[in-house]
Amino acid sequence: MGVALFTLGGTIAMAGPGQGGAGGLVVARLSGADLTAAVPALGELGVPLEVHDLDAVPSADLTFAQILALVDSASGAVEAGACGVVVTQGTDTLEETAFLVDLLWPRAEPFVLTGAMRNPTLAGPDGPANLLAAARTAASPAARGLGALVAFNDEIHAARWVRKTHSTSTAAFASPNTGPIGHVIEGRVRVLTAPARHRPLPLGPVAVDGVRVALHTVTLDDDADTLLPLAGTAQGLVVAGFGVGHVPSALAGPLGALAQRMPVVLTSRTGGGSVLRHTYGAIGSETDLQRRGLINGGLLDPYKARILLRLMLAGGADREAIAARFAEHG
Numbered sequence: 001m002g003v004a005l006f007t008l009g010g011t012i013a014m015a016g017p018g019q020g021g022a023g024g025l026v027v028a029r030l031s032g033a034d035l036t037a038a039v040p041a042l043g044e045l046g047v048p049l050e051v052h053d054l055d056a057v058p059s060a061d062l063t064f065a066q067i068l069a070l071v072d073s074a075s076g077a078v079e080a081g082a083c084g085v086v087v088t089q090g091t092d093t094l095e096e097t098a099f100l101v102d103l104l105w106p107r108a109e110p111f112v113l114t115g116a117m118r119n120p121t122l123a124g125p126d127g128p129a130n131l132l133a134a135a136r137t138a139a140s141p142a143a144r145g146l147g148a149l150v151a152f153n154d155e156i157h158a159a160r161w162v163r164k165t166h167s168t169s170t171a172a173f174a175s176p177n178t179g180p181i182g183h184v185i186e187g188r189v190r191v192l193t194a195p196a197r198h199r200p201l202p203l204g205p206v207a208v209d210g211v212r213v214a215l216h217t218v219t220l221d222d223d224a225d226t227l228l229p230l231a232g233t234a235q236g237l238v239v240a241g242f243g244v245g246h247v248p249s250a251l252a253g254p255l256g257a258l259a260q261r262m263p264v265v266l267t268s269r270t271g272g273g274s275v276l277r278h279t280y281g282a283i284g285s286e287t288d289l290q291r292r293g294l295i296n297g298g299l300l301d302p303y304k305a306r307i308l309l310r311l312m313l314a315g316g317a318d319r320e321a322i323a324a325r326f327a328e329h330g
């Protein structure tokens with residue numbers, strides 16, 4: 001029983017053009033063998049690491065289809081005896097891929113994602129420490145049954161809550177609504193609290209490619225001009241509203257019209273907290289938008305709401321089923 005390591009690229013796997021690459025531009029090109037060779041302490045894990053190099057790309061280039069295939073491969077690895085899974089990838093989209101995995105992962109074995117903020121050519125790269133923390137978490141019985149996790153900076157975050165909150169800091173990953181659910185302390189995985197698990201969505205072939213879900217972030221003095229073309233191009237829309245889920249009154253009508261044609265999910269652009277359900281009454285408030293047919297995204301941030309909505313649309317869910325899922329996850 002080992003840990004299955006899948007590599008997808010990102011800063012953790014980046015190097016310059018020459019030996020060491022210092023001074024040059026870095027691109028993703030290190031393999032899983034390179035990554036594990038930089039972490040001698042992996043030898044003390046007690047279980048072997050089985051490396052699967054899948055891709056070496058900036059995480060901006062990852063796709064839904066790739067992550068669905070990854071979940072499938074990881075599930076196969078567990079079926080073949082792996083006690084846990086580690087995925088290394090770029091940090092830019094990690095909060096989204098982790099949530100996508102979390103929605104689908106049907107197993108008790110830990111599925112742990114990690115990456116790095118400092119590439120291996122810099123002083124004090126964090127990739128080796130993050131990989132070690134992720135492997136320890138994946139191998140730990142304490143992390144079973146928690147769904148997808150993000151191990152970073154010796155913290156363990158639930159995929160459901162984690163956000164990338166800084167562009168360069170090695171402490172970029174945080175869970176603003178909950179804090180980390182655990183820590184790696186002196187090499188020991190300590191899980192302090194368990195996130196509520198939801199029924200996983202069915203893991204089967206879903207055609208995500210033609211399914212477009214737009215994300216509109218509402219801004220000061222916004223008007224409906226950028227929203228109107230969505231009626232012809234998107235199958236779903238996530239609105240990142242002000243504060244507790246508000247938009248300028250000029251947007252309320254157009255959003256209501258869109259909600260008659262496609263699921264439109266209301267979230268908050270603030271980065272923490274929930275949209276409300278029954279407090280404000282103005283045109284463009286949360287109650288007004290719900291009355292016009294928008295689905296309340298609850299505590300789901302806009303990026304995670306978009307993941308859930310696209311996955312459900314790809315699976316053929318109707319508005320009622322989508323609203324029910326958001327009520328559960330939000």
Ligand code: ASP
Nearest residue numbers: 010011058059090091092
């Ligand atoms: N731009 C990089 C990526 O997401 C950053 C990183 O790897 O952390 O692949």
